Amino acid sequence: MADFGYDITDHRAVDPVFGTLADFDQLLGRAHDHRIRVVIDFVPNHTSDQHPWFAESRSGRDSPRRDWYLWADPGQDGGPPNNWLSTFPATGSAWTLDIRTGQYYLHSYTRSQPDLNWRNPLVRRTMSDVLRFWLDRGVDGVRVDAAHRLIKDAALADNPPPVAGARTALVPGALQLRHIDQPQVHEVLRALRATVDEYGDRLLLGEVGVADPQRWAAYYGNGDELMLVLNFAFWSQPWSAAGFRRVVQTIERVLPPGAWPVYALGNHDLPRLASRYDAGRYPARTRLAAMLPLTLRGTALLYYGDEIGMTAVPIPPELAADPDGRDPSRTPMQWDSSPAAGFTTGQPWLPVPASARAVNVVAERDDPGSLLNVYRQLIHLRRRLPALRTGSYQPVTPEDPAVYAYLRRAGSQQVLIAVNFDDQPRELGYRLPAGSLIVLSTRSAASQPAPPRELNPLRLAPGEGVIIQLT
Ligand code: NOJ
8 A cells, every 4th residue: 555556465356455355346246237337457567565576576686586577786876777767756766776685676656666577478477367367357447557667678778858848749748758658568568458358348448648649649559459548638738728629639630540539637646626727716617627528539537526526635744645645636535414425434544625515426416506417417418419429529610719619420410519718708609500509508507498598609608618419
């Protein structure tokens, strides 16, 4: 629990904090009874330093498992072998000296998460057996953690110095680093894909933080690598119509034929969605943000609690647990207004905020104007309208600095989505055919029919998003 599940000591067990394998099987069975599929994290890049493999690896330079991890001699000055940094700023160097054997081991994250050596065929084989273990148990797929990091530069060359102001379309400020995104990673992913494919209908989703759009898209392979490739672009995107439009354009442009996008605005590594854009001043933004993943062409990933507007929870220093400061977005799900928000009858390890008395599922379920009901309406529409699910994507009014609008088309069905990012009213610069019907506005309550409004021009309220069925 140095990185809350991302530091594994036994790949075929459940941490006792959460229960047992039998509990897991029961959870999976019950989910399947409700036609809910379960995708789990697969963490191939590193293990815990408490893993028996690492204990053996560090026991001596001639240990048979020495080359299961990445060991290197000190650099010329006696310091780390090169300038690679951990992903977590607080950790600093990605290398830690093992005093007993006089070599450094590589860790892309905390010191207690040594990186596995994926150039070693035995590591590959063992980890693919781990994957099988869970697929055999019936999981519906995996999310490959840190998929772009599996292979490092063999020469361990220094990363180039940071370029001030460097910015790419997918990851602002990120650089091409030598310890990520090496060509052989694709060979590894093809092998993982082949394993998953043996099982039929299972998902292979991957986390890929690569800045260059073409190199990012390469993780789809020729339909033989990841099925869905997460991008970090939305996560670092400031609130701007042009910015979001540019990200989607870039992704649509670089996707290989047949590839399918995936969009997420929140996850367990990011500041809470509601706190990121709303900042206590623009609650409309959280409602708008709901629209993007659920109306763009692609699979939507939603992070628990974002659908009710859970905000960043201040964590008193004595309760801080995460090495990278992510506790504020990892607090208990707020189901109801009871002291532990209906999450547990025990004492949760992170606090429930006072705001949970109002921001919870029970309260929002019964409030037609709630954020939860915006999400429900969106999901409902996505089910009802094939254009929203599988339709093509075409931006309209591409120069509009305030309103991001796009058409989704499937067969004869056409749906227009318009999102006003501005905190001023704006007109949609697109002529709507007679008979067009507004089927959702983020401003109006779910249960009340929206009052009739002038369509040409359509005036959007500050921070309003609408879905219009054209045909
Ligand atoms: C990415 C995960 O999303 C993050 O939570 C974790 O800390 C690192 N990978 C290391 O596994």
